[in-house]
Amino acid sequence: MGRWSKDACLRYCSPTPKIILFGVGFILLAGIVKIFEIFTSEVFRLLRIDIIVDFRLVIAILLIVAYIMGLIAIIEKITRSDERDISYSIINRLCAYNKGNPLNLKDGELEPVIRVNKSDKGYKITVECQSAKFDDVSNLETVISDCLRNKYGNYAVVSKEEDIAGRYVDYYIEDVVTSYNKQSVYNSLNDVPTDLTKIYIRDDVYIDYSKVLNSSAVIAGRSRSGKTTAIISTFLLPILKQGRDNFNSKVIIVDPKSAELSLCPFVLSPDTNGSVEHILEAIRDFNNIRIERQQIVNEFCISKGKAIKWFDVGMKPCILFLDEFVSIQDMFPKKASKEKPNYSLTDFQGVLRQIATQGASAGCFLILSTAEASVGTGGLESAVNNACGIRILFKPSLDEARYLWSTEKLAVMRERQYVAGDAWFSADDGINNSVRFVKFPRLEFGEYEALSELLTLYYG
Numbered sequence: 330m331g332r333w334s335k336d337a338c339l340r341y342c343s344p345t346p347k348i349i350l351f352g353v354g355f356i357l358l359a360g361i362v363k364i365f366e367i368f369t370s371e372v373f374r375l376l377r378i379d380i381i382v383d384f385r386l387v388i389a390i391l392l393i394v395a396y397i398m399g400l401i402a403i404i405e406k407i408t409r410s411d412e413r414d415i416s417y418s419i420i421n422r423l424c425a426y427n428k429g430n431p432l433n434l435k436d437g438e439l440e441p442v443i444r445v446n447k448s449d450k451g452y453k454i455t456v457e458c459q460s461a462k463f464d465d466v467s468n469l470e471t472v473i474s475d476c477l478r479n480k481y482g483n484y485a486v487v488s489k490e491e492d493i494a495g496r497y498v499d500y501y502i503e504d505v506v507t508s509y510n511k512q513s514v515y516n517s518l519n520d521v522p523t524d525l526t527k528i529y530i531r532d533d534v535y536i537d538y539s540k541v542l543n544s545s546a547v548i549a550g551r552s553r554s555g556k557t558t559a560i561i562s563t564f565l566l567p568i569l570k571q572g573r574d575n576f577n578s579k580v581i582i583v584d585p586k587s588a589e590l591s592l593c594p595f596v597l598s599p600d601t602n603g604s605v606e607h608i609l610e611a612i613r614d615f616n617n618i619r620i621e622r623q624q625i626v627n628e629f630c631i632s633k634g635k636a637i638k639w640f641d642v643g644m645k646p647c648i649l650f651l652d653e654f655v656s657i658q659d660m661f662p663k664k665a666s667k668e669k670p671n672y673s674l675t676d677f678q679g680v681l682r683q684i685a686t687q688g689a690s691a692g693c694f695l696i697l698s699t700a701e702a703s704v705g706t707g708g709l710e711s712a713v714n715n716a717c718g719i720r721i722l723f724k725p726s727l728d729e730a731r732y733l734w735s736t737e738k739l740a741v742m743r744e745r746q747y748v749a750g751d752a753w754f755s756a757d758d759g760i761n762n763s764v765r766f767v768k769f770p771r772l773e774f775g776e777y778e779a780l781s782e783l784l785t786l787y788y789g
C-alpha cells in the first residue's frame with residue numbers, strides 16, 4: 330500500500346505506457362550517442378587527429394533493447410489476465426489526479442487497494458481505502474462502470490455489497506449488453522422448463538423456492554407491461570405441468586377484472602352481481618389445505634427426527650394467484666353483514682395474511698399482481714408486504730421502484746426504454762437478493778389455450 334500523490338500520474342498507469350516510455354528512453358539515448366559520435370568525429374577531423382569514432386555497436390544495442398521493450402510491452406498486454414487488466418483501469422480511474430480523484434484523496438494518504446476476482450457471471454471488484462471516507466468508497470458504481478472500456482466496454486456494475494464492518498465494498502460487474510438482450514423464447518408448451526422448486530425466468534436466471542426466506546411474490550407494473558403473461562409463463566405453466574401431488578395440491582387463479590384469464594376453466598372471477606364470496610371460500614379452502622399439508626410435513630419431521638421440507642415428502646408447489654390485487658380488495662364488503670358474518674374485507678385479509686406468512690413451509694405460495702407499485706408500501710398490509718420476498722416490477726421506473734425496494738438497493742439501477750416483459754426483480758433466495766434487470770420469456774404459442782389445457786388436465 331503506497332502513499333497517494335497528486336503528481337504521480339504515471340504510477341497509476343498500466344505497465345504498457347511505462348514499458349514503452351522506457352523503450353523510448355533507449356531510442357533517445359541511441360540518438361544522443363549518435364549525435365555525440367558525429368560531433369566528436371567532426372572535432373577530431375578539424376583537429377586533424379586520426380581517430381575513428383564508431384559507436385555503431387552501442388547504438389545497435391540500444392536500439393535492440395528499445396525494440397525488445399516494445400515487444401515486452403506487447404506481450405505483457407496480450408498475456409495480461411482479465412483480472413489484472415480490470416484492476417489497472419480501476420486504479421487509474423481512482424488514483425490518477427487528472428481523472429477526477431473520486432475518493433477525494435490528499436497527498437500522503439494511503440492509496441486504495443483493489444482486488445479483482447472472477448464471479449459467477451462476471452467479476453467481483455473489492456475496493457478498500459483506509460484513507461477515504463466510506464461514503465466515497467461505496468459510491469463508485471458509476472465511476473467503475475464508466476472506466477471499463479474496450480474489451481470490458483459492455484461491462485457495468487450490477488450490484489454491490491458493503492462490508493458490515495465498513496472496511497471495503499464489493500462491486501459486481503457483468504456484461505450487461507449481452508445479458509440485457511437475453512430472453513428465453515418458448516415455441517410450445519414443451520419448451521417451458523419445469524423444476525420442483527425452481528422458477529426459471531431465463532435458462533441462467535431462476536428463483537429457488539427451496540431457498541427463499543419470504544416466498545410470496547408481488548408483481549407490479551402498469552397495464553400491459555407483461556405481468557399476467559410472465560406469471561403464466563414462469564409460474565403457472567411450469568407448476569401445472571408437474572400435475573397434482575398426493576397431498577391435495579391446488580393452483581387457484583383469481584381474475585377480478587374478468588379479463589382474458591377468466592376465459593380459462595377453473596379461473597375464479599366475481600359473479601355477475603359483483604359478489605366475490607365464492608372467491609373467499611376458495612381462498613379459505615386453499616388455506617385449509619395449507620394447514621393439512623403443514624401437519625403432514627410436521628408429522629414427517631417428528632417421525633424422521635429432523636427438519637423435512639415439503640419437497641422432500643413428494644409435495645408439489647401450490648399457488649394462489651390473485652391478478653390485479655387492488656381490484657379484488659375493492660370488491661369485498663368493508664363490513665360483514667348479519668347474514669354473512671364471515672364475508673368481509675377483514676376476513677379476506679386475515680386468510681391472505683396466514684397464507685402469505687405461513688404458506689412457504691407447506692409449499693403454498695401467494696402471488697399478487699398489481700398495476701400500482703405503491704401497494705408495495707400503502708395498499709398491502711405490512712405483514713403481507715414483508716412476506717413478499719419475491720418482487721418484480723415490469724416496465725420499471727425509478728419512481729415506482731422506490732415503493733418496492735430501498736434506495737440503497739436501487740443505487741445501481743438505471744432507467745431505460747423498456748418493452749412488455751422487461752422487468753427489475755429480486756428474491757431473497759441468496760442468489761437474486763440484489764435488484765437486477767431481466768427479460769421474461771417470450772411465448773410463441775397461445776398461453777391462455779395452454780393454460781386452459783393444463784388446468785383441465787390438473788383438475789380432470
Ligand SMILES: Nc1ncnc2c1ncn2[C@@H]1O[C@H](COP(=O)(O)OP(=O)(O)O)[C@@H](O)[C@H]1O
Pocket residue numbers: 550551552553554555556557558559723749750751768769770771772
Ligand atoms: N415477455 C414478453 N415478451 C414479449 N411480449 C410480451 C411479454 N409479456 C407480455 N408481452 C406483450 O404485452 C401484452 C400485455 O401483456 P400482459 O401480460 O397482459 O400485461 P399486464 O398483465 O401487465 O396488463 C401481451 O399481450 C404481449 O403482447
Ligand SMILES: [Mg+2]
Pocket residue numbers: 553556557558652
Ligand atoms: Mg394482466
